[in-house]
Amino acid sequence: MKQYLNDFLNGQLIILKQMASSDLDEFIKVENEKSTLLLANDDIPFPHTVEDHTSFFQNISGKKQEFFFGIFEKTTQQFIGSCGVYAINWTNSTCSVGISISEKWHGKGLGTDAMQTLITFIFNYIAINKIKLQVFSFNLGAIRSYEKCGFTKEGTLRNEIFRFGKFHDIIVFGLLREEWLSRS
Structure with a gap:
């Protein structure tokens, strides 16, 4: 039991932790990176103000029906991104997830490890049967x-997002509890 508690929200390469106000500056840097604006958000890719991020940061920490984590590289404890569980539908036992990783950490397996850790949290501690997400068709790494x-x-949601001067599809993904259990 003790080892299980030590591994709580720990991946192989990352740790998921609730963010503190001291993480706000790093959070803002990641959220305003070009790759984050283009790949992780369907708004017009325009940097948000410090006030916008501060307001989001304060609002999300007060919501009891959403779970928002900072992603920290395990060895250095450096903040590298964020992920969260939102749109929880208790009636149908579904939720949506999202993730954002600083571009300097792309391609190193940290995002996959963070998502696997988030999935484990959801299926072990929340009465959820299906996790959903959406991804832009041009985000091949994700x-x-x-x-x-x-x-x-x-x-596929056809021609759903406008980027790089043309319309692109959004791909809808799902993961069922039974599928996850069969992989574990």
Whole structure:
């Protein structure tokens, strides 16, 4: 039991922790990076103000029906991104997830490890049967990561996002509890 408690929200490469106000500056840096604005948000890719991020940061920490974590590199304890569980539907036992990783940490497996740790948290501690997410069709690294985590493509929202001067699809993925259990 003691080892199980030590491994709580610890991945192989990362640790998920509730963010503190001291993490706000690093959070703002990651959220305003070009890659985050283009790959992790369907708004017009325009940097948000410090006030926008501060307001979001304060609002999310007060919500009891959402879970928002900072992602910290395990060895250095450096803040590298964030992830969260939102849109929890207790009636149908579903939720959505999202993740954002600083571009200097892309391609190193940390996002996959963070998502796997988040999935484990959800299926072990929340009465959820299905996790959903959406990803832009041009975000090939994220798509590979989600597939490694066991997500299955469920559909395509055609011409749903405007980036780089043209419309692109959004791919909808899902992961069922039974699928996750069969992989564990």
